[in-house]
Amino acid sequence: MKSYSITTLNEFIIQRQADFPYAKGELSRLLSHLGTAAKIVNKKINKAGLVDILGESGEINVQGEEQKKLDVFADQTFISALQASGEVCGLVTEENQEIITFDDNLSLDAKYILMMDPLDGSSNIDVNVSVGTIFSIYRRVSQRGHRAETGDFLQPGSRMVAAGYVVYGSSTMMVYTTGKGVNGFTLDPSIGEFCLSHPNMQVPEAGNIYSINEGHYINFPDGVKKFIKYCQENDPETNRPYTSRYIGSLVSDFHRNLIKGGIFLYPQSAASPNGKLRLAYECAPMAFVAEQAGGRASNGHQRILDLTPESLHQRTPYYVGSLQMIERLEEFIKESE
Ligand code: AHM
Numbered sequence: 001m002k003s004y005s006i007t008t009l010n011e012f013i014i015q016r017q018a019d020f021p022y023a024k025g026e027l028s029r030l031l032s033h034l035g036t037a038a039k040i041v042n043k044k045i046n047k048a049g050l051v052d053i054l055g056e057s058g059e060i061n062v063q064g065e066e067q068k069k070l071d072v073f074a075d076q077t078f079i080s081a082l083q084a085s086g087e088v089c090g091l092v093t094e095e096n097q098e099i100i101t102f103d104d105n106l107s108l109d110a111k112y113i114l115m116m117d118p119l120d121g122s123s124n125i126d127v128n129v130s131v132g133t134i135f136s137i138y139r140r141v142s143q144r145g146h147r148a149e150t151g152d153f154l155q156p157g158s159r160m161v162a163a164g165y166v167v168y169g170s171s172t173m174m175v176y177t178t179g180k181g182v183n184g185f186t187l188d189p190s191i192g193e194f195c196l197s198h199p200n201m202q203v204p205e206a207g208n209i210y211s212i213n214e215g216h217y218i219n220f221p222d223g224v225k226k227f228i229k230y231c232q233e234n235d236p237e238t239n240r241p242y243t244s245r246y247i248g249s250l251v252s253d254f255h256r257n258l259i260k261g262g263i264f265l266y267p268q269s270a271a272s273p274n275g276k277l278r279l280a281y282e283c284a285p286m287a288f289v290a291e292q293a294g295g296r297a298s299n300g301h302q303r304i305l306d307l308t309p310e311s312l313h314q315r316t317p318y319y320v321g322s323l324q325m326i327e328r329l330e331e332f333i334k335e336s337e
């Protein structure tokens, strides 16, 4: 009889704890709490078409965008799961203007903080298109035993301890890194477990997909315009023209490009001079995953992980994906200045 060996997310997390000899299991427990919260959110998203949960909640989030009901649900689910874990002293989410701090004794003593977009791409929910959760984990810089402070959340991405995302797609996957490669887990609904399905993920160095909202073309910087034309030119040697794919859901666009090889671009434009995406809890975590998979992430001039956010919800132009494609884009940007 054929025997099947599966590794669940929790088993994997515990196995990998050995990578960090002095680890006390706090990060492991935190990651496993995130996995559980993701399963709860997943369940709700799957039922979105069936119950009266679609549509706007009537509140406006800090970015001035209307929140969907599922945004609120995901936000609250992750916040309470993290508080219950006792492994973080505070967090920042896209849905909340200020930092959230926990003041029970366990959390006050916790050594980590977390930043997240609980439900990214949520405008896609009403049309049954994939959405995602993005998270990043840092060690706090403030003293343990006290409340988290804003400074804990304004650290350069290079200090990140772990990051990842959940994509709620045709299947649900959690992909994360603790700085030792990237691993992906697919949720098996029959047993309710994330199972290791994509060990040691690597992004192809030279991809052939470009992902950008070309509706804004006219407002893009010249370097980006030139790069898009480059993607569209014929050159069999470099596999051009490339293919254009854009879902409008960062996690899904990123995930596809991670597996197949490609570049995701969200430049600045006249309407959004700093781009649209948020540095701390959208761009930086995906940058950490990309780099750990052999890819790269840039704002056009600098490595994303070298940037220190000045404010919690700061935006940045964002380019992420296959190494050679990002390098080529950066050349076009430089030449156009
Ligand atoms: P959100 O955080 O409000 O959901 O917005 C972020 C989303 C990303 O998932 C996606 O990459 C981008 O917005 C798409 O923007 P656009 O519709 O301008 O192409």
Ligand code: MG
Binding pocket: 094, 117, 119, 120, 121, 282
């Ligand atoms: Mg978002």
